Structure formats: structure tokens, C-alpha cells
Amino acid sequence: MKKIIPLLAFALASCSFFASATQTIAIVGAMDAEITNLLPHIKNKQTITIGQHRYYQGQIGDHDVVVTRSGVGKVNAAVTTTTLISEFKVAKLIFTGIAGAASPQLSPTDVVISTALVQHDVDLTVFGNKPGHMDGFDDRYFYANNELVTQAFVAAQQVINQQKVFKGVIATGDQFIANKQKVNFIHNEFNAMAIEMEGAAVAQVAFMFNKPFVVIRTISDKADGSAHFDYPELKQITADNSVAITLAMLDPR
Incomplete structure (x- = not known):
């Protein structure tokens, strides 16, 4: 009975939040490896080019x-x-892919579902702001949609070992972090579990347009200087995990 209740709750949540077939869902990854295995699942696929980006439109499930x-x-x-919001009128956004670990409790192939995102490389402290806090915003964090977080968390538990799935803050910056001191600062300052290069930008735009979002990150490395050993080997495995979790969100069983 204990297993049935979470799955039933997940199915009911899926019915309510993904109920409207007319509400388009954006699924984004930073690199080809993070979306390639999604493409064969798209029915009636159309490829639309805007600027230098290709967008694949159709149906999954x-x-x-x-x-x-x-x-x-x-x-x-x-x-x-x-572009996804203005040109494709998407109703919600899922960003999926890989990240480095900020929390020492995380290991490669663990999954972090965003509760909030912050830009760790924003520094207006000279004006009295906290690190990561930009002028014009009440908070330095951008918060993911609770229903999407639940969807992603339960889907991740279906795909991989439950003990390897976490919820937490994800920190974003235009840097590939490979320094233990920098990792420790980001973890301690922002209570961040994972570090990557896109999520908080997605979150900020989604916040500005009032669109629900969630970021799903599978850990590829410790972000502490060992990435050149871990990253190439784990890149596709971790990207595949994120794809599988996204598919489980869209088609719960």
C-alpha cells in the first residue's frame, strides 16, 4: 500500500497539472546530448529555426x-x-540536463530537482545587496513551481534509486566550476546542492513572464577539479537519466 499511494498521488497530480493538451510544454537542454534522446519520442515533429536555434515541435504522449x-x-x-514564451506560447518549462555537485552529500548520477535557483556570479555587494541578488528583484532566488517539482521528484524516483533523488537550490553562473574553494563558497552562501550554467536564467525569464518551471539536473561531477576525469565518461549517462525523468513526467505509469 505504501508504494501505491505515492504513485496514485503522482497520477492525480499529472492529470490536474498536465490536463490541457492545448498547453504547450517546453523541454530544454543546454547541449545536444541532453535532448537527442527525446527527439525520437516526438510525434508529428516539425523543425522550426529561429535565429541560430532549432525548435522541434510536436507531441510526446x-x-x-x-x-x-x-x-x-x-x-x-x-x-x-x-523565444519559447513569445513565439511558441509555451505554458510551462522543463529544463533538463547535467550539473556539478555543490553539496558534499551528492555523487555522480544523483539527481537534483530545483526548489529555487540563484545566479552565483551576480555581485552587487558594493551596493549592499547579498551575493546573487540583482537590483529590481525582491529576492535573490527564483522559485520553481511546486507542482512541477513534485512531478519531477516522483518521476525521478521511478527512474532511479530513491536515495539518489534530492530537492534543493541550484546555482547558476557563466563559469565551469572546477575549484573546491569556489564550490564550498557557493554551497555555503546559497545553500546550493548543484552548480550549472543555465537554470537561473531560465528561472528569471519564466518569473518575469509568470510561467511555471522546474530544472532537473543529474550530477556528472564533483565540480572540484576532478571533472576532467569524471565528466566525459558520465556525460551521456547522466544526460540520459535526465531525459528518462522528463519522459516519466509526461507519461506516468
């Missing part, structure tokens, strides 16, 4: 989707998110 690769970094992520 019963849901209208647009899948795209944003490119690495905050500017690419922000431009792509704005």
Missing part, C-alpha cells in the same frame, strides 16, 4: 511540446526561454 537545445550559458538560456 498526449502533450504538445517544443524541444530545443539552448546552448551553454545564461545568455543562450535566456534568449531561448524568451
Whole structure:
């Protein structure tokens, strides 16, 4: 009975939050590896090019989707998110892919579902702001949608070992972090579990347009200087995990 209740709750939540087939869901990854295995699942696929980006429009399961690769970094992520909202009228956004670990409790292939995102490389402290806090915003964190967080968390538990799935803050910056001292600062300052290069930019744009979002990150490395050993070997495995979790969100069984 204990196993049935969470799955029933997940199914009911899926019915309520993904109920409308007319609400298009954006699925974004930074790199080709993070979306390639999604593309064969798109029915009636159309490829639309805007600027230098290709957007793949169609259906996955019963849901209208647009899948795209944003490119690495905050500017690419922000431009792509704005285009998805303004040109494709998406109703919600899922950003999926890989990240480095900020929390010492995480290991490669663990999964972090975003509760909030912050830009760790924003520094207006000279004006009295906290690190990561930009002028014009009440908070330095951008908060993920609670229902999407629940969807992603339960889907991740279905795909991988439950003990390897976490919820927490994800920190974003235009840097590939490979320094233990920097990792410790980000973890301690922002209570961040994972570090990557796009999520908070997606979150900021989504917040500005009042669109629900969630970021799903599978840990590829410790972000402490050992990445050149871990990253190449784990990149595709971790990207595949994120794809599988996204598919489980869209088609719960």
C-alpha cells in the first residue's frame, strides 16, 4: 500500500497539472546530448529555426511540446526561454540536463530537482545587496513551481534509486566550476546542492513572464577539479537519466 499511494498521488497530480493538451510544454537542454534522446519520442515533429536555434515541435504522449537545445550559458538560456514564451506560447518549462555537485552529500548520477535557483556570479555587494541578488528583484532566488517539482521528484524516483533523488537550490553562473574553494563558497552562501550554467536564467525569464518551471539536473561531477576525469565518461549517462525523468513526467505509469 505504501508504494501505491505515492504513485496514485503522482497520477492525480499529472492529470490536474498536465490536463490541457492545448498547453504547450517546453523541454530544454543546454547541449545536444541532453535532448537527442527525446527527439525520437516526438510525434508529428516539425523543425522550426529561429535565429541560430532549432525548435522541434510536436507531441510526446498526449502533450504538445517544443524541444530545443539552448546552448551553454545564461545568455543562450535566456534568449531561448524568451523565444519559447513569445513565439511558441509555451505554458510551462522543463529544463533538463547535467550539473556539478555543490553539496558534499551528492555523487555522480544523483539527481537534483530545483526548489529555487540563484545566479552565483551576480555581485552587487558594493551596493549592499547579498551575493546573487540583482537590483529590481525582491529576492535573490527564483522559485520553481511546486507542482512541477513534485512531478519531477516522483518521476525521478521511478527512474532511479530513491536515495539518489534530492530537492534543493541550484546555482547558476557563466563559469565551469572546477575549484573546491569556489564550490564550498557557493554551497555555503546559497545553500546550493548543484552548480550549472543555465537554470537561473531560465528561472528569471519564466518569473518575469509568470510561467511555471522546474530544472532537473543529474550530477556528472564533483565540480572540484576532478571533472576532467569524471565528466566525459558520465556525460551521456547522466544526460540520459535526465531525459528518462522528463519522459516519466509526461507519461506516468
